[in-house]
Amino acid sequence: MYKVKEVATMAGVSVRTLHHYDHIGLLSPGNVNEKGYRLYGEREVARLQQILFFKEMDFSLPKIKQILDDPEFDEEEALQHHREILWKKKARLERLIQSVDQTLETVRGGTLMEDEKRFKPFDMSEIEEHQKKYEKEVEERWGDTEAYKESKRKTNNYTDEDWKRIQEESNRIDRELVKLMGRDPSDEEVQRLIGEKRQHITDNFYECKGEIFRGLADMYVNDPRFTKNIDKWNEGYAEFLKKAIHTYCDRLG
């Protein structure tokens, strides 16, 4: 087991970075001793390597967390993607080197370069495309799950009336939860409503097991589109929901 300094030195990151990663739940220590010292083991070190790979691919920390926390996360598949992106990055650097040489020629020759030609090699779109592709694959993986299939089967024959009823019930639950935002997420009333919310999903879409519910909660805060939408109810509602759902799932065992 390593302490923070050892891991930080080994990995070439700062202690502050490790604190930060712990704080956001990206990389929690394997253990914490009686004095509060973080202790990291092999699994944590391996995860940190994964994180550094994803960072090298310009993924944001919330997105990295989402990917790594996905039960369907496939390390081999991820590494394959890293490989591809690294090759594209390398190709870009080669284009930049070429551009430097060209620019040197024009400087030495006292000529001018076409304005448009100057910037082509800096182009990142191919690399960004690949990132988006990977993200899309991760998101589309949801489409392969039993939950999704069940949801599809259930909702296939819903009438407009059904949808209206479902929307209204959902809105009611959210409205009541928002009213209780001043309370602690572990509050009994809050937890009861979270239970209702979960039941609502199970009744109308798919069986909302603990792990799925928890993953949904993480998505609420990790995916800016969800956060933005949910926070329309009230500022910070997504964060409140996440905490409440996590507490609820903790108690499920």
Added chain:
Amino acid sequence: MYKVKEVATMAGVSVRTLHHYDHIGLLSPGNVNEKGYRLYGEREVARLQQILFFKEMDFSLPKIKQILDDPEFDEEEALQHHREILWKKKARLERLIQSVDQTLETVRGGTLMEDEKRFKPFDMSEIEEHQKKYEKEVEERWGDTEAYKESKRKTNNYTDEDWKRIQEESNRIDRELVKLMGRDPSDEEVQRLIGEKRQHITDNFYECKGEIFRGLADMYVNDPRFTKNIDKWNEGYAEFLKKAIHTYCDRLG
């Protein structure tokens, strides 16, 4: 002449970025029309390419500005350095690709990787060394100037008494300037003291021509070490000085 959208599209940056660069004096438009529209020409486009190269080398914007604004800036030399750094970056990517392959092997073989081995390829120190080397060269270029030589000649025979006198006079000027920080930097009294400050340098170190004085002012705010030191007089003093000196030099013509 191009407007912001054209340049932004051409260069793959945002309009906001161009605004920002103008604001910090990194890339000013060649012209501004009657309606306040920024207009960029060939020289500005070429400078933007330089900026993007330096950004690719992970230089900060203030540092880029300092380098590009240096009268001794040598484009050819800079490009040579870029070339070297790009090669080192490429080599690093190759090491990362190798690491991915190794990691794939261990994952497939169900074995573990040595903890320390995981992070070596992420190492940036060689690249950072080269950046520091370039920065050091830029700073040491000051040592080649006539101003520096003159300063050396002048100060060579200074006694402790001389140094004490010079320090006291310098402190007096600064003390008075700090008192006037509430005024506009173009204020007459402020400008008189700026004149004194310049005279002090000319009398005791080297002939402080307009361009040199202006360059000095830029260094006060672009080099964090200067800023930190100067702002010990009062918070924001470096920025105040810069503005006052620029105004003074503007009036010199």
Added chain:
DNA sequence: GTTGACTCTGACGTTACGTCATACCTTATC
């Protein structure tokens, strides 16, 4: 004149830490 795209300035927000303060912990040495 209208519309849609473009321009400006100003200002707040974001991400991933860096920096620093304060207090506790550990280890080696005297």
Added chain:
DNA sequence: GATAAGGTATGACGTAACGTCAGAGTCAAC
């Protein structure tokens, strides 16, 4: 046991380089 140096924790403010958005003016085509 005391001390010193190095290590650990939490908390909080600050940073760089924009991104986002608001409100208002401009331009070109219909």
